[in-house]
Amino acid sequence: MTIAVTKLRVEEKLYQNRYLVDPGRPHIKVQPHERPSANLLALTHICPAKCYELNDKGQVETTSDGCMECGTCRVLCEASGEIVWNYPRGGFGVLFKFG
Amino acid sequence: MIEEEFDAIVVGAGMSGNAAAYTMARQGLTVLQLERGEYPGSKNVQGAIMYADMLEQIIPDFRNDAPLERHLVEQRFWLMDDTSHTGMQYRSDDFNEAKPNRYTIIRAQFDKWFSRKVREAGATVLCETTVTDLVRNAKGKVIGVRTDRAGGPIYADVVVLAEGVNGLLGTRAGLRKMLKPQSVALAVKEMHFLPDEVIEQRFGLQGDEGCVIEAAGTISRSMAGLAFLYTNKESISLGIGCLVSDFAKTMESPYVLLDAFKNHPSIRPLIAGSEVKEYSAHLIPEGGYKAIPQLFGDGWVAVGDAAQLNNAIHREGSNLAMTSGRIAGEAIIEIKGRNQPMIRRNLALYKTMLDKSFVVKDLRKYKDMPALIHTNSRNFFMTYPQLMSQAAQNFMRVDGTPKIEKEKATTAAFIKARSRWGLISDVVRLALAWR
Numbered sequence: 181m182t183i184a185v186t187k188l189r190v191e192e193k194l195y196q197n198r199y200l201v202d203p204g205r206p207h208i209k210v211q212p213h214e215r216p217s218a219n220l221l222a223l224t225h226i227c228p229a230k231c232y233e234l235n236d237k238g239q240v241e242t243t244s245d246g247c248m249e250c251g252t253c254r255v256l257c258e259a260s261g262e263i264v265w266n267y268p269r270g271g272f273g274v275l276f277k278f279g
Numbered sequence: 280m281i282e283e284e285f286d287a288i289v290v291g292a293g294m295s296g297n298a299a300a301y302t303m304a305r306q307g308l309t310v311l312q313l314e315r316g317e318y319p320g321s322k323n324v325q326g327a328i329m330y331a332d333m334l335e336q337i338i339p340d341f342r343n344d345a346p347l348e349r350h351l352v353e354q355r356f357w358l359m360d361d362t363s364h365t366g367m368q369y370r371s372d373d374f375n376e377a378k379p380n381r382y383t384i385i386r387a388q389f390d391k392w393f394s395r396k397v398r399e400a401g402a403t404v405l406c407e408t409t410v411t412d413l414v415r416n417a418k419g420k421v422i423g424v425r426t427d428r429a430g431g432p433i434y435a436d437v438v439v440l441a442e443g444v445n446g447l448l449g450t451r452a453g454l455r456k457m458l459k460p461q462s463v464a465l466a467v468k469e470m471h472f473l474p475d476e477v478i479e480q481r482f483g484l485q486g487d488e489g490c491v492i493e494a495a496g497t498i499s500r501s502m503a504g505l506a507f508l509y510t511n512k513e514s515i516s517l518g519i520g521c522l523v524s525d526f527a528k529t530m531e532s533p534y535v536l537l538d539a540f541k542n543h544p545s546i547r548p549l550i551a552g553s554e555v556k557e558y559s560a561h562l563i564p565e566g567g568y569k570a571i572p573q574l575f576g577d578g579w580v581a582v583g584d585a586a587q588l589n590n591a592i593h594r595e596g597s598n599l600a601m602t603s604g605r606i607a608g609e610a611i612i613e614i615k616g617r618n619q620p621m622i623r624r625n626l627a628l629y630k631t632m633l634d635k636s637f638v639v640k641d642l643r644k645y646k647d648m649p650a651l652i653h654t655n656s657r658n659f660f661m662t663y664p665q666l667m668s669q670a671a672q673n674f675m676r677v678d679g680t681p682k683i684e685k686e687k688a689t690t691a692a693f694i695k696a697r698s699r700w701g702l703i704s705d706v707v708r709l710a711l712a713w714r
Binding site for chain 2: 189193219222250251271273275277
């Protein structure tokens, strides 16, 4: 129940934002893994755009369309090589109206 | 794409990048500024409070046309538990002055204005351009950048890295280390729109007067964190941030914290009936003096959030950013004036000048605070706010209990929660770190 509620809650928030999605070019990728590390698993809770989710096999997947490019996941999981993070191409990604 | 070689390339069009680009362009340097957003400000997030003095030193007459929201006359500090807040507030008519000291701003609007000033000063500003790489010569000196636009590298004598807290260039090039989870906070924020007269009524404001609330306590669920509410002209910026290391440990969701803060009985009536128009998230450097990375090298300097120049205790960031950008610009102008190369030895001037400014002096003053707050977050953000609330309620509630017994109960509660030694040690450590 709580998962569905929080997901809805974040989606409602992200719906207010303006994005220019670069189709077919996600700027974040999760490397293939058997079991996620504690930090990677934490992203499913702490990513402010809820870009990270667990699949049926217990692995972490990402959909970066709603990403606000804060870099929290980079701080936690880039050094270990679990994720690959690049800026979206110029002009793409989140476009804050107020910031 | 661009054949010309520039005196300086500035990466990023936030506060520090705009300050650096403006300072250099005004003195006649050829400046190229690259911004990955669609427009300057489109990737930038701040609370936001802007401190006039630091902008005045760059653009003295900014008040003529800068998009300012409200000048601040009142600041409230709240210690919150789940049902209450214990507060300290300061309001003064002295802040209603000809040249007010602090303003709330909306970054996307402010940054567009600042960028227009940069272009008017003569810099070339290119948006929708992500810098992907630094170009170095055989000796390792940075001599330019590569971008995601068609065409080859663009060259310059010096590159100013104003790429923000989540700057990829400097970390990928090995100029500085990746941020540590315990020296950076994740903040989420919403923009709540209300008619200006409603805001003025709710906060007791007249005209362009503004009020800010900064709050800590059980709202951060024992994590080291801070919430805020800033009044803009026709909107309220409201948010909460906590250390990334604490988020990772507790697995709390930032949006859940934000919604809980909005629903707190002390906050809810202030934003009732508002229309939310944006939800944003951003990192804030919190490591202070000890986390400042290498600030200069052969052909490059780092400024603003990219250099982690943020005073977490006073919640000042953009003024340190503006000042470091200005000083970097002035150092580069000085070196250029002497016809010297933009190498490490000469660019050390930037650090020397910055060390003499309030930027480094303030950060040095609080050098031990980040570690103290990080290691004692439960006490400072959960135990003490609860104790303060109980003590205040105990003091105010009249129920026939003799006052002497009430006082004893309050003292006993503090000792039970932290022990005598714990209380003394908390006070001493806080005083030492503050000194």
